Amino acid sequence: MSDLFQAAGLTPHAPTPLAERLRPQTLGEVVGQEHLLGPEGPIGRMAAAQRLASMILWGPPGTGKTTIARLLAKAGGYEFQQISAVFSGVADLKKAFEQARGRRLAGQSTLLFVDEIHRFNRAQQDGFLPFVEEGVITLVGATTENPSFELNGALLSRCQVFVLKRLDEEALEALLAKAEAVEGRKLPLDSEARFTLIAMADGDGRYLLTLTETLLSIGTDTPLNAVQLGQFLQKRRPAYDKNREEHYNLVSALHKSVRGSDPDAALYWLARMLEGGEDPLFIARRLVRMASEDIGAADPLSLLLTTAAKDAFDFLGSPEGELALAQCVVHMASAPKSNAVYTAFK
Template identity: 80%
Template sequence: MSDLFQAAGLTPHAPSPLADRLRPASLDEVVGQDHLLGEGGPIRRMVDGGRLGSMILWGPPGTGKTTIARLLAKAAGYEFQQLSAVFSGVADLKKAFEQAKVRRSAGQSTLLFVDEIHRFNRAQQDGFLPFVEEGIVTLVGATTENPSFELNGALLSRSQVFVLRRLDEAALEQLLAKAEAFEKRALPLDPAAREAMIAMADGDGRYLLTLADTLFGIAAPQPMTPAELGQVLQKRSPAYDKDREEHYNLISALHKSIRGSDPDAALYWLARMLDGGEDPLFIARRLVRAAMEDIGEADPMALVLANAAKDTYDFLGSPEGELALAQLTIHLAAAPKSNAVYTAFSAARKAAKETGSLMPPKHILNAPTRLMKGLGYGKGYNYDHDAEEGFSGQNYFPDGMERRVFYAPKGEGVEARIKDRLDRWAEIRAKRGEGR
């Protein structure tokens, strides 16, 4: 063994990261995943039953995916074999499957752990299927991406998906306590700085232990304050990928917070997206959409302001222009809500497809030629400005199509006045025999 260390330029006693030195020795020592590993949890039940099924472990970085896979193999008596989809190719997969076949013939089961499994292409993922089906390997795949989007349906149908949770403050504090017990000394932090360091980790246990490892190597004369800690350590970048699921999760959260009339939550999600490096114009487009879909005629100025905010950002850029997006976000969230225009237009489009090419009624057609006049074009048209209350109540739907009501204002904001007018016009129309 010492020859291997020397070949790598290391000694058997070369220092390793604190996260490796504190790696759990059993499933009971894993923190933050009790919903899977605790009493009655689905993975715990597999282990207690002595038989593992193929699974996908989906969760953010630093939540214990690799550790859990190792401990599962240990607890069930399986041989643990690890591949990384980043560094492995078809040849590596073939070699792993051949080794698993040999073990199986000797009565030894294999747990094949594939890190970043979503990085294998569809064809490579299909290559797992016969070996999983035959029980040659028990596959445990780890991914930070939504398996619904990144993994083949055939592979998912042969595996259970388990969601690992981002480590909460209690779990992170538990890790720090373990680190201090291992090092036999306390971290050089005052209580506020300790809280700040836990916040820096943003739910990533491995990153928290990396920060702790750095602090243990610092000879601090007295406990650090949050300000002093900030000079030594850097906050972990928020988990955000503009090209993947998080991009859509956060814009959905922003839109739904606006629809739910919660300006504080909406501002939070706006800030999260901007801090994550999202394109502000992508956000602006969604805000314009929210102004149309969710506010509509309840506050007609919302759409005007949405476009004004977009133009303001175009003019000023970041960071000043981001304030216009924040102002718009608050306005939209606090505005009265109505999707009546959205609903009405959807219903009208459906009706248009159903009724085909029905012509408008002749009385609202222009008659620029004698022939058209002779055919009755324009005959009986009532000029609304000359009618009582400026409303003639004539029928404008095609002949042969019953009158339909698409737009039903909700009575919020400006739409309350619109509703009153439409109700009055419906009364007039009914009196004149047209019906609404």
């Protein structure tokens, strides 16, 4: 068979992706999630004691959910078994449970990792209950959606829920340094382009490594600037879902930035929502609410500006009308705040 590959000028095995080559071998090597994995973190304590509880890992893509599950199994001496709720059904679950029961009889514990566990329907989720209760499996479920909305209460009551955070700039920079060490060379980027690359990843470590691998494949040592980097990689849209968890996260971030008098942050979150495809009229309604609740009598002009921004958008449309929303957001974030009217009325 290898002769066939050689005759075609191909290698029998495809190169291992950079993300796989950089996969941590111990929990201490995981970048980010210190609040969970550190010596004082709940998962770190479990691993040190080699006594794992069933858990749900809730976080955005590329934050280490699968890696953490694998390393927990390794640290505790568990047999690691993985299924995906996207591709698995009842028959796959039954087979996994039977295998775990057989291992238990032989004195071997099983960590069953279920990726995208929120994709299972309620009946399928109920199927885990007896096996978790009896200790046949230690369940580690991974989800990008709020477990309170997507998972059965009965299953949640038997699992601890841990929230994984998007990787911050420091963690992503550490990941880049590891990639460069493995490859034995620096990325062909100037300092501004390097910062831009990290921003493009939007807290997703796996995506950052995918971009890094693409950059390393171009075979040049001439540093790219930020503009050239954007042209080469074709910047993706930030993660956003208008109907689910990320929608409410960004609405909350915009509201808190205005309330906290941070115009730069408020403008950033407004841009994230618009870039993600949010309805500008929905944003305008939220701004009217903020002007009434958080600014109130301290700056009555804010309420007039929010309604004027809505009218301006109706008149101009997108994208020109978005500037009116941006002007309004900056004014509101810079304005004095008072919730006295809101509090008194409530």
